[in-house]
Every structure is written in C-alpha cells, then in structure tokens.
Amino acid sequence: MKTWKIAMIGFGTVGQGLAEILLAKEQSLKDEEGFACSVVAVSDLRLGSVLAPSGIDLKEALRMVKEGKSLDGYPGGKGGLDAAATIRETNADVLVEIGYTDIRTGEPATSHVRQALARGMHVVTTNKGPVALFLPDLLDLARSKGVRFLFEGTVMSGTPVLSFAKKNLAGCRVLSFSGILNGTTNYMLTEMEKGMGYDEILKKAQELGYAEAVPDADVKGWDALGKVVILSNYVLGARVKPSDIPCEGITEITPEKMKKAASEGKRYKLIGRASIDGGRVQASVAPATLPLSDPLAGVSGPTNAVTFETDLLGSVTVVGPGAGRAATGFAVLADLIDIHRSCGK
Amino acid sequence: MKTWKIAMIGFGTVGQGLAEILLAKEQSLKDEEGFACSVVAVSDLRLGSVLAPSGIDLKEALRMVKEGKSLDGYPGGKGGLDAAATIRETNADVLVEIGYTDIRTGEPATSHVRQALARGMHVVTTNKGPVALFLPDLLDLARSKGVRFLFEGTVMSGTPVLSFAKKNLAGCRVLSFSGILNGTTNYMLTEMEKGMGYDEILKKAQELGYAEAVPDADVKGWDALGKVVILSNYVLGARVKPSDIPCEGITEITPEKMKKAASEGKRYKLIGRASIDGGRVQASVAPATLPLSDPLAGVSGPTNAVTFETDLLGSVTVVGPGAGRAATGFAVLADLIDIHRSCGK
Numbered sequence A, B: 001m002k003t004w005k006i007a008m009i010g011f012g013t014v015g016q017g018l019a020e021i022l023l024a025k026e027q028s029l030k031d032e033e034g035f036a037c038s039v040v041a042v043s044d045l046r047l048g049s050v051l052a053p054s055g056i057d058l059k060e061a062l063r064m065v066k067e068g069k070s071l072d073g074y075p076g077g078k079g080g081l082d083a084a085a086t087i088r089e090t091n092a093d094v095l096v097e098i099g100y101t102d103i104r105t106g107e108p109a110t111s112h113v114r115q116a117l118a119r120g121m122h123v124v125t126t127n128k129g130p131v132a133l134f135l136p137d138l139l140d141l142a143r144s145k146g147v148r149f150l151f152e153g154t155v156m157s158g159t160p161v162l163s164f165a166k167k168n169l170a171g172c173r174v175l176s177f178s179g180i181l182n183g184t185t186n187y188m189l190t191e192m193e194k195g196m197g198y199d200e201i202l203k204k205a206q207e208l209g210y211a212e213a214v215p216d217a218d219v220k221g222w223d224a225l226g227k228v229v230i231l232s233n234y235v236l237g238a239r240v241k242p243s244d245i246p247c248e249g250i251t252e253i254t255p256e257k258m259k260k261a262a263s264e265g266k267r268y269k270l271i272g273r274a275s276i277d278g279g280r281v282q283a284s285v286a287p288a289t290l291p292l293s294d295p296l297a298g299v300s301g302p303t304n305a306v307t308f309e310t311d312l313l314g315s316v317t318v319v320g321p322g323a324g325r326a327a328t329g330f331a332v333l334a335d336l337i338d339i340h341r342s343c344g345k
Helices: A013-024 A026-033 A058-066 A083-089 A109-118 A128-145 A161-168 A183-193 A198-207 A222-234 A255-263 A325-343 B013-024 B026-033 B058-066 B083-089 B109-118 B128-145 B161-168 B183-193 B198-207 B222-234 B255-263 B325-343
Strands: A003-009 A036-044 A048-051 A094-097 A122-125 A174-180 A266-277 A280-291 A303-310 A314-321 B003-009 B036-044 B048-051 B094-097 B122-125 B174-180 B266-277 B280-291 B303-310 B314-321
Touching: A003 A083, A003 A109, A003 A325, A013 A026, A013 A036, A013 A058, A013 A325, A026 A036, A026 A325, A036 A058, A036 A083, A048 A083, A083 A109, A094 A109, A094 A325, A109 A122, A109 A128, A122 A128, A122 A325, A128 A222, A161 A222, A161 A314, A161 B161, A174 A222, A183 A198, A183 A255, A183 A266, A183 A303, A222 A266, A222 A280, A255 A266, B003 B083, B003 B109, B003 B325, B013 B026, B013 B036, B013 B058, B013 B325, B026 B036, B026 B325, B036 B058, B036 B083, B048 B083, B083 B109, B094 B109, B094 B325, B109 B122, B109 B128, B122 B128, B122 B325, B128 B222, B161 B222, B161 B314, B174 B222, B183 B198, B183 B255, B183 B266, B183 B303, B222 B266, B222 B280, B255 B266
Parallel strands: A003 A036, A003 A094, A094 A122, B003 B036, B003 B094, B094 B122
Antiparallel strands: A036 A048, A174 A266, A174 A303, A266 A280, A303 A314, A314 B314, B036 B048, B174 B266, B174 B303, B266 B280, B303 B314
C-alpha cells in the first residue's frame, strides 16, 4: 500500500480538524479505501513550522498547539521554515494549502499552489481565492505536470457538490445552477424571518462565530460571488472573473420586504446563479424571492444548497453544511481519496 | 479508444430512452469522457431480438420499433433469440438488464444477471428485484469474476444517490438515511394536501401514468421497501431482506389526518429509513409527519429525495427525479461511464 506524504500549509481550524480526522480514521481509511498517509511537513504563519521527512506524530503536533508551543520546537524536526521554504524542501507528494489568504488577491495561497504544482506535487486547497481568480491557469499547470489540483472545500465546504457535478452528473449537460452558497447570510435571513432586525441578528451571528467582525464578505455577497465564479468556470466551462458578475448582498432586505414576500407565499434567499447558453454565461449574486415549493426555499439556518439544471435529469439539488471544522476537514480528505483512487493504485 | 460492446435485455421505455441518449450524445461522450460504445445485441420479450456482433444501427432499431416491426427482422442480424440465448451468444462486454421483472421473485432478471456475470461480463441494471433480493451474492459473483455489477437506476432512477453515498461520501461514515423514495405516492400526498380525496387523486395519478392499474406496489409501500433494502445493504453494509422490514403505505392517510398535521406545522410524507448501530440495522417504510423545516418536507410532486446522516458532514440531502425515460436512461449511462472510468482506460 502506498503511503501518501503530505505537506500542510496552514494548521488552524481546518488543519487541526483534518489532523484529528486522519488520526481517528487511520484504520478505516486503510481497510475501506486502501488509503494511508503521513504528514511530513506543516507550516503555519502563527503556529510555527516543522519538516520531518519520515513523518510527524499528529497527536504530538496537536498537543503542542493546544499547549501554546511553537511547532518550530517539534522534537527531531527542522523548524523555522516559511511556506515557500517548506514547499521547496519537503519530500511530500501532495500539498494541502489551507493557510490564511486574502480573497481579493488570492495571495499567498496562489503562489504556494503554483510552486507546488511546478514541483510536480498534487495540490488540494479549501482557499477560494486561487480557484476563483486563477482556475484555468492552475488546471493547465497541473495538467502539464501530470498532477491533480482539487478544491472541493471551496464550495459548500465538505458537501461534495463539485465532484457531484463533474463526476456523478458526467454524461448530463449542466445548463445552469442556482444556490444558497453562504451559510452566514442564510442563517441571518432565517432568523430575520422570525422578526429580528438586521443589526440585532448580525450581532448574534458574530457571537455564534458565523459572521466576522467586519462582515462585508458575507453580507455584501462577496463570499457567494467567489463560489459562483468557481462553479461557473469548473462546472459550466465558463471563463468569468469575479468582476464580471453583478453582486448584491442582503443589506437592503428589511423585515417589511420579508413580510410582503411571505404574504405572497414567497421567501427571501441570497441566490448565486449562472446559466450558459451557446457559450455565453449569465451569472449573478442577488436576493431573490422564491416560492415555498422551490427546494432552495426550505433550506434554513447555516445550511447551503445548490440546484443543477441538467438536460437528462432536470433539476437535481444537493443540500448540506457550508462550513465547520469537521466538514471542511472532510473536504480535504475527500480530495486526498480522489487523488488516491486516480493515481495511487 | 476502447469501444464498449453492449447487450440489452429489454428495449421498452428505458431501453429506447437509453438508445436515444447514446445516439444524441455519441460525440460529446467521446470528447468529454473518452467513452464509445456499440450495441451488439438486443432482446425484448415483446419486440423481438437481434444479435449483430459488429453493431446495431440504433436509429434503425428505434425506427423499426416505432413502426411496429419485430427486431427479429433487423437486416443482417440474427433474430429469434430469447434473453438466455442472447447472453450466451453475444460478444458484448457489458449486459444492460432492463427487461420486465417480477419484483417479488426478481426473475427473470436475476437469472440474466447471474448468467452474464458468470460469463465475465460487466452488468448494469435498473431492476430493483435482483438487487433487493440477492445483492451480496451478486456482488460476490462479480468480484470473483473481476467484473463490475452496478445498479444506480434502482434507487431514485438517474439521480445519483448510490454513487453519491459510496464515492462522494467515502471517508465519512453513513450512520442512517431517510428518504422519499417513491414518486407516485409523493405526488399523491402533495395533491391530497390541496384537498383532493384519495380515490380521486389515485385516478389522476393513473391517468398521468404515475400509478399502475394495480397500484399496490406504490401505495402499499413495496416499491419504497425495495429501495430501503438496497440502500441498507449497499450503503449501510447491512444484510436485510424485504421481509425483515415493517412496511406501511399511504392508504390509511386521510385528508383529516393531513389537516391535523398541518395545524401542528407538519406534513405527511411516506418515509423509508434505516439506521445502523453496532451492526444492528433498524429499518422501516411508513408515513411520517415531518416538521416543515425538514429538507424532506419541502420535496413535492413526483420528486424523490434522500438524507444521509454522516459522522463528519452531519446531514446531506440529494433531491431529484425518481423516474422518467431520460432520467432512467441516464442511470444506465452513468453506470456505463463508471465502468469505463474504472476498467476502460
């Protein structure tokens, strides 16, 4: 059995969640998938770094982080390397890029992804930035190096919608999609329907950890926009940029507007959508009033969902979590298993 | 590029739908999937049979059927063979078994499946009978012969829930599922909510072709039961038979009961479910009153849906068609592409 060697850039919530999953599932992944892996490098801006070509004891690394110790001091490892040096020096087969990234520039994740692909490593990321901004380039680079570039976690975290559209629907033509692609705003809209005001519910969402202190990426629709770009380019075969797509958030939705919609048997949702017709893509992020019979209308709280319109199946909808430590850790695991299935046997 | 040679047992609605899809998608399947196929045998109880080792012109076969001519007279082919003789004589790599089958005995489809697997052919079927009754045996036989046995179309027709649970969720543990697995009864319940009586709506469902003249398989829950057995054994790893599972249909649901549920913010659905705990499976088919916030409560008309409860992702739901000529044809195509991806490159 091949043991995959993995380097992780970023060891925050997602990274630690992944480490916990790899520990908990070590045996069942071997038994059921023939999948085995060893993390040989970790580099985190805040938590330090460690290079250990024969493998890091993840239990020990998690313990050190929990006790506030820098990974630089991991016994028997080489510490003090930044991400670029880690990618240059590691013996890993796969880079898992889950570090901090500026969504507007896609950096530094994009540079890490390029560097690893150029070195002939497979790359898995949950960072929207590189994928929303540079997908065609990165896929070309991966292809030219004979490696895989996978990013299931960029849309609906671990809910496997990208693989669903590309693999399970293979043979169908996907004509369009529409989805609830941001959990924070869907949670806020669900609560607002119960009568809370916008400011009050925003504060509650921030307390629950759903919304950031500066909530613009969620409430102005930018997060959903990144996902619409990824789905458009990856599933519909478009070549759009975020700046090509009109984007409106939920900040103009009032309890009054919601009541009016309810009186018409409808419900406000923040919908990201795109359709393709003769090569032309029309995409948007905007509030929409959906009839209650629409599968997306019933999706409440922080849950996400996307409906694909196809030629042979008509509408098919996938509903699932859009965030969370275990769910996003699973997104990375699902991509690792995918690489294993296609390249590891 | 390998050209898959296919034998079809059954050339009714599903078979003709598949033939139309293969014709319409010939080029895109080559371009996008590297998939090419040639139908080398067709045998149908009612429409005749043809064996043509170098390939049948599907346009011509569809034209003959439309004009009421027997396939026995297909020019240049060998006619007059029953299913068993067809499977014995064909040069096909894959058997597509989509003929008439008695759901209680699984025959004659099960015999055809066994015969083809024993000959070393891959087998694709949309017939619930063989899969609900004999799945472990048939999978063992396929494994011993080094071939695939696939049956996506047996649950929710072309909506890819079996592959979703086995492939996209690989790495998660599926703890339980619950679903709306019969479109006819879901259509009837949706209409009954609007106030129509049971008899009236059954008549309408029969006129629309959703329900059979003898509607027992649908309204008594037997069809959903078959799907619960398949999901339990294939996804949860159980070993249950239809007779192990309590099964109640929709015949006892009255408009009065529906009104009472509605007054409590709930809605009647016919739910098939199963959970596994320490190797013990608990499964049932029965009407349930779901809160409107349940993703299954919003699934209306003939649409189907299934929710999987998993360890890492929590709830994930897939909603899509549960029947239809193109959708069921696609189920077969999806399995053929799956075989191609795993064995054909």
